Amino acid sequence: MTDTPNTVAFTPERLVKAQEMIARYPEGRQKSALLPILHLMQEQMGWVSSEAMDYVAELLDIKPVEVYEVATFYTMFHLEPVGKHVIEYCRTGPCCLMGGEEVYAHLRQKLGINPGETTTDGKFTIKEVECLAACGWGPVFQVREKYYMNLTNEKVDEIIDELSK
Amino acid sequence: MARKILTEHINVPGIETFEVYRKQGGYTAVEKAIKTMTPEEVVEEAKKSGVRGRGGAGFPMGMKWGFLAKPEGVPRYLVCNADESEPGTFKDHYLMKMIPHLLIEGMIVSSFALGANKSFIYVRGELMYVIHILEKAIEEAKAQGFLGKNILGSGYDLELVVQPGGGAYICGEETALLESLEGKRGNPRNKPPFPAVKGLYQCPTVVNNVESISNMPWIINNGGEAYAQIGVGRSTGTKLISASGHIQKPGVYEIELGLSVEEFMNSDEYCGGIRKGHHLKALVAGGSSVPILPANLIMKTANGEDRLMSYESLSDGGFATGSMLGSGGFIVFDETACIVKNTWNFSRFYHHESCGQCSPCREGTGWMEKVLHRIEHGHGSMHDVDLLVDITKKIEGNTICPLGDAASWPVASAIRHFRDEFVWHITHPSEASAPGAVYRGDMALV
Amino acid sequence: MEETKPQLFKITFDGIEVEVEPGTTIMQAARKIAEADESQAAIVPPAMCYYKPLPASGGKCRACLVRVAQGSAKDTRPMPKLVPSCITQVQDGMVVENTTNEAVLEARKGIVEFLLINHPLDCPVCDQAGECHLQDFAFEHGSAKTRYEEERRTFEKEDIGPFVQLHMTRCILCYRCVYTADQITEKREHGVMNRGDASEISTYIKKSIDNDFSGNIIDVCPVGALTDKTYRFKNRVWFSKPEDAHCNCDKCSGKVTLWYRGDEVIRVTARKNTWGEVTEFICNTCRFERKKTSDWVLEGPTKVKRSSVISANKYRSDLVKKPDFALKLAATQFKNIDDSRPYITDPETIRNQSIENNDKANHRSLLNQNN
Numbered sequence: 009m010t011d012t013p014n015t016v017a018f019t020p021e022r023l024v025k026a027q028e029m030i031a032r033y034p035e036g037r038q039k040s041a042l043l044p045i046l047h048l049m050q051e052q053m054g055w056v057s058s059e060a061m062d063y064v065a066e067l068l069d070i071k072p073v074e075v076y077e078v079a080t081f082y083t084m085f086h087l088e089p090v091g092k093h094v095i096e097y098c099r100t101g102p103c104c105l106m107g108g109e110e111v112y113a114h115l116r117q118k119l120g121i122n123p124g125e126t127t128t129d130g131k132f133t134i135k136e137v138e139c140l141a142a143c144g145w146g147p148v149f150q151v152r153e154k155y156y157m158n159l160t161n162e163k164v165d166e167i168i169d170e171l172s173k
Numbered sequence: 174m175a176r177k178i179l180t181e182h183i184n185v186p187g188i189e190t191f192e193v194y195r196k197q198g199g200y201t202a203v204e205k206a207i208k209t210m211t212p213e214e215v216v217e218e219a220k221k222s223g224v225r226g227r228g229g230a231g232f233p234m235g236m237k238w239g240f241l242a243k244p245e246g247v248p249r250y251l252v253c254n255a256d257e258s259e260p261g262t263f264k265d266h267y268l269m270k271m272i273p274h275l276l277i278e279g280m281i282v283s284s285f286a287l288g289a290n291k292s293f294i295y296v297r298g299e300l301m302y303v304i305h306i307l308e309k310a311i312e313e314a315k316a317q318g319f320l321g322k323n324i325l326g327s328g329y330d331l332e333l334v335v336q337p338g339g340g341a342y343i344c345g346e347e348t349a350l351l352e353s354l355e356g357k358r359g360n361p362r363n364k365p366p367f368p369a370v371k372g373l374y375q376c377p378t379v380v381n382n383v384e385s386i387s388n389m390p391w392i393i394n395n396g397g398e399a400y401a402q403i404g405v406g407r408s409t410g411t412k413l414i415s416a417s418g419h420i421q422k423p424g425v426y427e428i429e430l431g432l433s434v435e436e437f438m439n440s441d442e443y444c445g446g447i448r449k450g451h452h453l454k455a456l457v458a459g460g461s462s463v464p465i466l467p468a469n470l471i472m473k474t475a476n477g478e479d480r481l482m483s484y485e486s487l488s489d490g491g492f493a494t495g496s497m498l499g500s501g502g503f504i505v506f507d508e509t510a511c512i513v514k515n516t517w518n519f520s521r522f523y524h525h526e527s528c529g530q531c532s533p534c535r536e537g538t539g540w541m542e543k544v545l546h547r548i549e550h551g552h553g554s555m556h557d558v559d560l561l562v563d564i565t566k567k568i569e570g571n572t573i574c575p576l577g578d579a580a581s582w583p584v585a586s587a588i589r590h591f592r593d594e595f596v597w598h599i600t601h602p603s604e605a606s607a608p609g610a611v612y613r614g615d616m617a618l619v
Numbered sequence: 620m621e622e623t624k625p626q627l628f629k630i631t632f633d634g635i636e637v638e639v640e641p642g643t644t645i646m647q648a649a650r651k652i653a654e655a656d657e658s659q660a661a662i663v664p665p666a667m668c669y670y671k672p673l674p675a676s677g678g679k680c681r682a683c684l685v686r687v688a689q690g691s692a693k694d695t696r697p698m699p700k701l702v703p704s705c706i707t708q709v710q711d712g713m714v715v716e717n718t719t720n721e722a723v724l725e726a727r728k729g730i731v732e733f734l735l736i737n738h739p740l741d742c743p744v745c746d747q748a749g750e751c752h753l754q755d756f757a758f759e760h761g762s763a764k765t766r767y768e769e770e771r772r773t774f775e776k777e778d779i780g781p782f783v784q785l786h787m788t789r790c791i792l793c794y795r796c797v798y799t800a801d802q803i804t805e806k807r808e809h810g811v812m813n814r815g816d817a818s819e820i821s822t823y824i825k826k827s828i829d830n831d832f833s834g835n836i837i838d839v840c841p842v843g844a845l846t847d848k849t850y851r852f853k854n855r856v857w858f859s860k861p862e863d864a865h866c867n868c869d870k871c872s873g874k875v876t877l878w879y880r881g882d883e884v885i886r887v888t889a890r891k892n893t894w895g896e897v898t899e900f901i902c903n904t905c906r907f908e909r910k911k912t913s914d915w916v917l918e919g920p921t922k923v924k925r926s927s928v929i930s931a932n933k934y935r936s937d938l939v940k941k942p943d944f945a946l947k948l949a950a951t952q953f954k955n956i957d958d959s960r961p962y963i964t965d966p967e968t969i970r971n972q973s974i975e976n977n978d979k980a981n982h983r984s985l986l987n988q989n990n
Contacts, residue, residue, distance in 0.1 A: 032334045034248070034291070037374055039356035043339045047298060058824050068356075073810045076823035080812040081358040081528075082339025084298045096299075100260045101461060101518045102417040102504050138342065138522050139260040139461075140299055143502070144416055144423035153301040341814070358814070363678040363706055529792065529811075529818035531679050536733035539816040543769040560766055567729030570700045571681055 016060040018067075022048055026067060038068050042078055046085055055086035083137065091126040091133035093171050097149035100139040107160075108147035114161045115149075118168055131172060175442075176403060178391045178411045179384065180427040183271045189306060191313035194274040202390035203319055206282045207327045210393075215286035219389065221397025223409035228254055228345070228382030229460060229500040230575075231484050235397075240369040241287055242377040250378040251284045251292040253386055254350055258297055258342040260461035260522060261502025264413035265383035267425040269296070269303050273310035277333065279386035281319060282393055284331050287379055291332045294383075295350050298337040307335045342526035346574045347380035348372075349528065360530045361574035384413055405431030408483035412498070414443075418505035421445030434458075434480040434487075435472045437503070444505070451507035455591075458487050459499020461519045462579035464586030465512070466496050492586065511611045512594050516587040517545035523580035534577040537568040541584055548595060551602030558595050562588055628711040633662045633719045645704035645715055646683055647671075650894065661947065662718055663894075665727070665756050667734070667841050668793035669705035671896055676798050677705035680791065682730045682756060686723050689714035701726055724760070731761040737772040737816065738842075739788045747843030749856040749928045752895060753791060774819050779809065780827025782834055782848050782907055787819050790844035796820060796836035803900050804830045820844065831870055834906040838889045838897050849907050850886040854878075857931045859885060861921035866914055870902035876921050877912075884910045893924070 018026055026045050033040040045067065049060050061075040068075075079085045086094065097103075097112050116134065119127055123136040142148045145157035156167055187193035194200070206215050220235030241249060253276065257265040269276055276294070284292045296304050311333050314320045322330045336354055338344050344353045348362035351373050372378020388410060392400050401409045408430035414437065417423045422445040428437060438453070439446045447453050456471045457463060474480050475494035480487065487498045506515070524542040529535040541564055544557050565581035572578070588595060594612040598605040605612070627638040632649050639648045649663045664685055669677030684701035692712025701723060704715070717723055735757060742748040774787035792811065797820075800807035808828050812821045822828065828836075837845050859878045866873040878886040887906045889897040909915065923930045963969055 032332075034374065037355070040336075040354060042356035043298070043353065044337055046339065047301070047337055070356075071807055073807055073823065074357075076812060077358055077810040078339070078356065080823065081814045082298070082341050084340035099518075100522050101515050102261050104515075104518060105418045105504070105506065105510060106423070137299075137340070138525055139258055141257045141263045141266045141297065143261050143263050143504070144425065145263070146417065146423075150299060153305075155302070358811070363703065524815065527815040529813075529815040531681055532730055532733045532791065533681055535792065535816050535818070536736055539772075540733075540736060540767065540769065547769075567726065567733070571684060571726050571729070573678065573681075 016049075016053065016057065016063045018048070018063075019052065022052055030068070039070050039074070042068060042070075042075065043082070046075075046079055050085060054092075055089050057087075086133075089126075092131050093151050094133045094135060095149050095151055096135045096137045096140075098138070098140045098142070098146065099136045100143075102139075102143035103146035103148060106143075106146035111147045111159045111161060111164060112149075115164050115168075118164065132168075175427075175429050175432070176411065177427050178400075178403075179268060179275065179387050179413060180272075180425075183268075188272050189270075189274070189310070191274060191310070191317060194272070195317075198394075199274055199390075200278055200314075200317075200319055202393035203278055203281045203285075204325060206285055206393050207325055207329055212286045212288055215282060215393065218392050218397035219283075219286065222388070222392045222400035223397075223404075223407065224385060224388050224392065224400060225408070225484065226382055227384035227388075227412065227500070229259065229462070231498065234381060234385050237369070237381070238287060238379060240367070241379055242370045243288070244377070248291070248374075248376050249287055249289050250373045250376055251280065251287050251289040252347075252350065252354065252373060252378060252380045253280060253292070253294040253383055254345060254347060254380050255294050255296040255300075255383045256338050256342075256345040256350060257383070257500075258345050258526075259500050259502055260519065261417055261457060261504040262415045262460045262500045263417075264415045264425045264501060266300060266303065267415075268383060268387060268413065269300075270306055273303075273306050274314065275387045275390065276307070276383055277310050277314050277320075279389040280333055281314075281324070281331060282389045283379075283381065283386050284333075285329060289379075290330050291334065293334050293336050293354060293373075295336045295338060295344070295354055297344075298339050301337060304335050304337055311335070341528075342522075343528045343574070343576060346576065349574065350380060351378065358528070360528050361576075363573055403429055405481065405483050406485060408485060408498075412482070412501050414482065414501045414503050416444050416503045416505070418503075419448045419451060419507035419510065420505045421448065428482055430481075430483045431486075432482045433472075434482055437482055438472075438505070444503075447505065447507050451509065453505065454508045454510060455506040455512060457496075457502070457504040457506075457583075459497045460502030461504070461522065462575075462582060463497040463499040464492050464495070464582050465516075465590065466586075467590040470494050470590075492582070493589075496586070508613070509611055511549075512587050512591040513545070513549050513598050513605075513612075516584055517542065517549045519583045520545050520580065523576065527576060527580070531573045531577075533568045534572045534580065537564050537577070538580045540564055541580070545584070548598050549606065551598070551606030553595075553599040553602070555596070555599055557599065558588060558592065626711075628709050628713070630709045630711075630713040630715060632715045633717050635659065635662070639709060641708075641711075643709050645685060645687075645702075645707050645709055645713075648709055649704065649715075649717065654893070664704045664717055665752075665759065666705055666894070667752060667756060667791060668795065669703075670793075670795050670798070670839060671894070672898075672900075673795060673798040673802060673839070676793075676795055678703045680730065680734070680793060682727065682734075684723060684726050684730070686716045686720045687713060688716050688720075727760045728762065731757050732766070734791050735761065735765065736767040736769075737788075738791070739771065741789070744852075745786075745789065745843040746846045746851060746856075747789075747840075751843060752841035772816060777821055777825055778827070779822060780829060780833075782903065783828065783837055784846045784848045784851060785820065786844050786846070787821075789842050790820055791842055792818055792820075793841055795839040795841070796845055799836050799839050799900075800828075800833070803835060804832045806830065831902050831904070832900060834903045835889065835897065835900045837906075838891070838900075841895075847886060847888075847906075849910075850878075853885045854880050857928045859929075861923065861929065863890065863918040863921050864915035865918065866905065866909060866916065868902060868905055871905060872899045872901070873905060874899055875901055875905055875915075877915060877917075882912070884912060884915075890921070 029041045029044045030038045062072045065072040065075045123134050126133040147159045148157045182197040216238050224234050225231045341359045343349045344359040346361045349359040353359040368378040404410050411427050414426050426443045437443045453468050456466050474489040484498045488495045520542045524538040527534045527538045565585040568577045569581040597612045629638050637652050653660045653663045664683035667680035667682045683704045685704045687698040689695045691710035779785045809822045837847050862877045864877045876888050877884050889901045
């Protein structure tokens with residue numbers, strides 16, 4: 009068995025938060041806290057490793073495989089290390105109608121990477137995602153919790169420059 | 174100006190705070206319902222209002238509430254579906270971020286009506302910033318005694334939990350949402366049993382869309398009958414329309430159901446018309462899942478009647494010449510849009526979002542995407558077009574949940590109305606696969 | 620008032636009436652018809668994911684979709700969509716159409732096609748060939764040609780331990796192995812990862828599945844996705860001879876089927892019923908370690924359906940019955956011949972004549988061989 013849980017354990021503050029999350033559900037339904045807790049883990053680690061999932065399984069008193077199944081089903085969880093900023097751009101129809109393809113091509117060119125890749129300095133990862141529910145404000149991408157909308161090439165330049173600092 | 178039920182105060186500065194929201198008449202519906210009405214009376218008002226599910230299916234909300242089983246000693250749950258992910262739809266996102274207390278107030282009233290003491294708002298995980306907005310609003314409402322134990326001294330307890338999703342369109346399907354809320358993969362359940370009998374944690378559950386629930390404060394304050402006065406026929410009330418694509422003013426608009434499509438598209442109050450110098454080619458009226466309509470069937474139905482923004486009028490003519498109001502995702506295409514490319518794009522979406530549980534959807538969505546990808550990129554054959562139609566027929570109606578239908582309809586309707594464009598892609602592979610290439614045959618434009 | 624007796628529901632399935640207890644599924648009602656009259660076996664909807672011994676299974680593959688032409692005696696409306704017969708419960712007076720409904724057969728053709736488009740069709744090297752439900756399903760309902768021109772899906776290979784071979788490309792995602800691990804083992808270690816058509820059976824962390832009952836996932840697998848490593852490439856199933864046997868086992872019932880090649884036990888499996896379902900799950904010791912005849916008390920040859928390829932070369936004239944598929948084939952190719960002779964309709968005469976004809980044919984082929 010792995011001894012790594014120590015390295016992936018929640019910080020004391022996050023552990024309190026996690027316990028609060030678990031307490032929100034009826035007794036015996038602590039598994040409901042799985043998605044919020046995986047988000048919390050990703051916030052701490054930047055991604056979710058299998059050791060982190062084992063730790064979460066223990067915390068929720070469920071089988072590790074139940075965590076793996078869930079984490080691989082949902083697209084928001086990064087199952088491999090990612091860059092400092094993960095840029096997730098919407099590739100779905102309406103954003104493309106609003107000029108998304110050109111803007112995203114510009115973004116890829118500017119960073120010199122394709123979706124799924126990380127810049128060599130480890131600062132940026134690009135991911136292609138489906139509709140972000142911001143169609144009228146497209147093209148759009150998301151960096152962590154922040155939405156960047158009505159993107160143009162110039163705006164992309166500004167955002168990248170700002171994030172690079 | 175048309176009547177606004179949901180967005181009347183949306184631009185009032187500070188409306189996201191309890192204080193301002195309260196000043197604008199907020200939470201009076203909670204007071205009225207909890208202090209002066211029985212839960213049954215609240216349900217009755219919902220029924221009278223005729224408000225229909227705003228998530229896409231359009232099922233009467235009051236009737237859905239009426240189906241809720243009420244076995245003795247078993248908790249009941251209300252779950253708000255805020256997993257808005259249908260391409261072309263962003264109204265719930267807008268409503269929740271701008272005026273979070275409206276949803277909270279609606280949740281309190283609706284939970285009271287259904288006898289739920291713990292209710293959930295399931296928000297797609299990407300909208301984490303909106304989740305923080307909602308959580309803050311909940312804290313405020315709790316501090317003012319509108320949530321928590323013994324609300325307004327009535328003895329009624331309610332706890333609201335905001336649950337984040339993890340990135341999966343399928344969780345907008347109500348049983349997949351419940352699975353996800355239980356911490357599982359978002360695999361839709363076979364029905365029956367319906368959630369009204371066995372839902373969250375196998376308890377009776379109602380799942381309603383954000384916009385549906387947000388109508389409740391107005392319905393309580395003004396009465397279900399007053400709500401039913403608005404709109405046209407069985408399309409009562411107002412509807413938030415998410416407008417995107419090739420229009421002057423993309424955004425979210427609240428309309429009275431029954432407004433003509435032409436007015437919505439062209440008036441300055443709403444979309445403001447097609448982009449300057451361009452012409453209308455096609456419309457997806459209710460989110461990416463609904464059939465696409467060609468220009469000649471948008472403003473008028475096949476009978477030559479004015480097409481209205483209502484459940485009935487938009488579906489007039491069935492799928493042969495009509496579409497659906499769906500979730501109100503109004504995506505406009507001008508003549509620069511390539512229908513084949515867009516169909517492939519939507520198809521890729523459904524392929525990506527299929528949960529993979531049942532075979533027609535798991536295998537069929539991927540197959541369609543691959544064939545469409547080939548056609549779009551100049552590797553199609555003539556038999557591919559009929560093959561696609563046949564695949565849509567083999568999927569439609571045969572899957573566990575409506576995602577199979579949602580994946581089939583855009584493909585079937587695009588071929589129904591734009592077959593020439595598909596054929597052109599096949600007969601002119603190099604031209605069609607050039608960047609930005611669009612078929613300019615003798616197609617009707619408006 | 621009359622005395623109360625347990626109320627049974629009467630339903631009509633493909634024109635045949637049957638009475639079943641409330642709570643019975645359409646599938647079970649159809650099986651009841653076939654169990655009472657073997658000649659009706661062909662009316663039973665195929666089941667690729669449903670597995671009676673595993674509660675909660677079913678509803679996923681959609682192979683068993685049927686049409687409900689009448690919901691019940693009280694509500695005579697038809698159901699708007701085809702329904703999965705494996706999980707849909709009967710109502711009194713329900714009328715169900717399966718093989719008698721064109722739309723059902725068309726949908727089923729679609730399901731076969733969907734299950735096959737990404738299937739490797741490596742039957743010639745697959746250990747499951749000959750006892751594969753997908754083969755049967757494709758044979759019964761599929762077409763001879765494929766319309767699929769795209770690349771087939773592949774997966775990274777995963778080793779799940781010394782006993783079970785996982786071939787993900789063959790998997791049809793029935794979830795049976797997941798339910799098995801959930802329901803009869805202490806701790807499930809594998810599951811379905813990813814989603815959509817990228818879904819795969821996996822342990823995620825590439826560890827071996829290790830518990831006393833893990834071998835049962837081989838028996839429940841309808842295809843060759845999970846096969847017995849100790850039996851790999853040892854034999855084609857139709858060259859082996861199954862015998863029922865038992866032993867005194869402290870972990871399981873000890874009731875198994877031994878698969879012989881000559882005098883050698885090459886495989887041990889649980890016993891299965893007419894529907895291919897395990898009757899009693901067995902432990903890994905019985906399955907993987909007891910491979911000598913002396914470990915077992917033999918009970919006699921396992922009953923094998925005449926229509927199964929496993930019965931090939933194990934002809935028992937006293938048990939001969941015409942296989943279902945041949946009857947069907949005959950029915951589809953039957954044409955009225957324009958002559959005035961009366962047709963022979965008496966089954967006994969037909970059987971005798973065909974035996975005679977067979978003898979003649981055998982005699983001819985012998986002659987040919989000798990020449």
